[in-house]
Amino acid sequence: MKKTFFINEKRPHDSARKHVSGLADYTDDINEPHGTLHGAVGWSKQAHALIKKIDLSEVWKSEGVITVITTSDIPGRNDVGPVFNGDPIFPSKKVEFYGQPLFAVAATTTELARKAVLKAKIVYKILKPIITIKEALKKKNFVLKGKKIQRGNPTNAILKSKNFLKGNFTTGSQEHFYLEGQVAFVIPKEDKDLLVYSSTQHPSETQQIIAKMLNQKSNSVTVLVRRIGGGFGGKETNFLTSSICALLASKTNKPVKLRLDRDDDIIMTGKRHDFYSDFEVGFNDVGVIEGLKIKLASRCGMSADLSGAINERALLHIDNAYYLSNVQVQNYLCKTNTVSSTAFRGFGGNQGMMAIENIIDNIARYLEKDPAQVRKNNFYKKNSKNITHYGMKIEDNVIQEIFNRLIKKSNYKKRYSKIKKFNLNNRYLKKGIAITPVKFGISFTTIHLNQAGALVHIYTDGSVYLNHGGIEMGQGTNTKIAQLVSNAFGLSYDKVKISSTNTSKVPNTSASAASSTTDLNGAAALNAVSKIKENLEKFIKKKYNIKNIKNVVYKNGLIKFNKKSFKFNSVIQEAYLNRISLSSSGFYSTPKIQFNKKMFSGRPFLYFCYGASVTEVTIDTLTGENIIDRVDILQDAGKAINPALELGQIEGGFVQGQGWLTMEEVNWKPNGQITTISPSTYKIPASSDIPKIFNVEIFKQGKNKENVVNKSKTTGEPPLMLAMSVFYAIKDAVASAGEYKVIPKLDAPATPEKILMSLNELKNRIRYSS
Ligand code: MTE
Ligand code: HPA
Ligand code: MOS
Secondary structure, three states: OOOOOOOOOOOOOHHHHHHOOOOOOOOOOOOOOOOOEEEEEEEEEEEEEEEEEOHHHHHHHOOEEEEEHHHHHHHOOOOOOOOOOOOOOOOOOOOOOOOOOEEEEEOOHHHHHHHHHHHHEEEEEEOOOOOOOOHHHHHEEEEEEEEEEEEHHHHHHHOOOOOOEEEEEEEEEOOOOOOOEEEEEEEHHHHOOOOEEOOOOOOOHHHHHHHHHHHHHHHHHHEEOOOOOOOOOOOOOOOOHHHHHHHHHHOOOOOOOOOOOOOHHHHOOOOOOEEEEEEEEOOOOOOOOEEEEEEEEEEEEEOOHHHHHHHHHHHHHHOEOOOOOOEEEEEEEEEOOOOOOOOOOOOOOOHHHHHHHHHHHHHHHHHOOOOHHHHHEOOOOOOOOOOOOOOOOOOOOOOOHHHHHHHHHOOOHHHHHHHHHHHHHHEEEEEEEEEEEEEEEEOOOOOOOOOOEEEEEEEEOOOOEEEOOOOOOOOOHHHHHHHHHHHOOOOHHHHHHEEEEEEEOOOOOOOOHHHOOHHHHHHHHHHHHHHHHHHHHHHHHHHHHOOOOOEEEEEEOOOEEEEEEEEHHHHHHHHHHHHOEEEEEEEEEEOOOOOOOOEEEEEEOEEEEEEEEEEEEEEOOOOEEEEEEEEEEEEEOOOOOOHHHHHHHHHHHHHHHHHHHHHOOOOOOOOOOOOOOOOOOOOOOOOOHOOOEEEEEEEEOOOOOOOOHEEEOOOOHHHHHHHHHHHHHHHHHHHHHHOOOOOOOOOOOOOOOHHHHHHHHHHHHHHHOO
């Protein structure tokens, strides 16, 4: 029998030293050929208006300006929408959000280009904008038709239930705040070909969109990405920067770089969907949900972009880890005059999960029970109550084990009672604690995206060159795939080099997203490796006349056949001299998944990631300020390829989720102008916000049941949702101000202002009811 060897090697990120020393090349670091021009974008100062006149004469005359482009310079498709139309590069008649690009310039320097765009004179006829979810709901203004899933008879079940609650809940938007902003650098080549460097999670779609814009074939555009300085979903679509840059380069036939200023980046590019939900729930005396009706509405902005898939993932995660016997979920994809909302770590799943966690938390408070127990009472079971509301059987459930282990490990019960005592004895400072579970589905719910390719070469000196369709965005996919490949060849890690993602090497790739980059591209790379191994083995068998081979082992630079052993490098040399191919492409497509979007049923996910976290907080009831005192996390990473990188993802994801739920607040004025456009107005977690005690552990018993590389599970998006416990710990602290008798009304993000408002509202309710 073949013995399986699992990699479990804490290796630093292959670029870690380069990241911190500044030696890592990002798009803006690429040497600029002589004559490179620099771009800037002119954008709309109105959220909803007809364009009466654009006068660019002063822009043309501005110092250093070489060219100005507008909608009339686009020879082909004037749209960067990935799935649907609706995202014009430059709109010709009507602007639909504050910050929408209207024209662009190429000048001799970035500063001159940025100065020039300010000189445009634009006359608008202002139309009334729709900015909020509520306004859009009222006016029935949607980007796409909503969906509805139902199981059982929730109306009846709610009527029959002993207890009933209804309410509403909001989660906020979020700015990606990647360290490296949106940037592209385009070099024209012969025959109108373009070489495009772009900070994108999706080189193949960048290629297609630029080709369509220019009315050229895809084979005339090559996109190269060495690495990006974070994407977090904000570079999954957002093809405006690279398209505008390519158009400038194509028109001038000169290399052009377009690097957005941070404010412009925040103003012009999409963010997380904020959500509003309405719910009615019926439940029994131990808090088990018997019937649930929920409406999920989100702010999609001015176009559909990825909103269909994002809102669908919210519906698919409305259960989080809970069995919902009678449920109806309905979604509303609100069209607003704000920048088109887009992918952000969690991709709608987290918004759905926050909605159900809020309901469970309210149920526990209503029944005056420990929310941890109510959560447990609602969990999916292993052999019954294991079918999701979309009909998928859950076969890999480990949530009970994780939850119970974490309760023990974090000393939850003792601390829960201790906190109650603390709150009795402290008038102004109040503590709160919460434990929340995560179950997150892995695969693109758009089934055809679950494919990947790779290209592997072995050179005659035995060194390996690897290319795959995934993007390195800091998460470490290159390191992990190099670990997989070096292990498969039995070579040391330094023998393998991963090169830039390149559309001319691996075609038609999917975005690096849905936490699936290593699962998909790692498997494609291993497929290429196995094809080369087949060539080598055939050659050795023939040359040394070996029959009956049971098991070929690649280890320590040796290839072992039965009792014979060959040096890898010598075999490569010999194979070359005997004209054996040492290069192969590889391909992978995820098995088992299928999903009927019309019926909303099937198996959209290959597997689930599970985790749980306990958070303890202190709030100051006079100021609303809050401190995270302690966090304990237990996360399933299957058989982790590289536990060091997974820990980084878990910590980073958690803190990013913490930002989303406690301090990051995107704000639009009623006229649609965004006001949170730089670090001075938009607050992200700083090092001082990291939990004072932060115990992160990978679930040691974890093992992916499915045939995923190394039996690992991804840690890309799931850890963001661990931060839900921060929010519910804050809500628990607020509840203490009403002696746990009243359910607080707290919406996310729980900023100091919101915490104060929630405390005041709670105290008022108590005052008027007594
Ligand atoms: N980690 C870093 N450092 N930078 C990123 O941009 N993006 C997140 C997550 N972790 C991101 C990150 C998102 S949104 C996704 S979908 C996954 O990484 C993508 O990478 P993976 O598929 O390799 O997990
Ligand atoms: N996740 C991330 N990106 C996507 C998905 C998804 O499920 N579907 C389409 N794009
Ligand atoms: Mo991640 S939101 O799927 O890029």
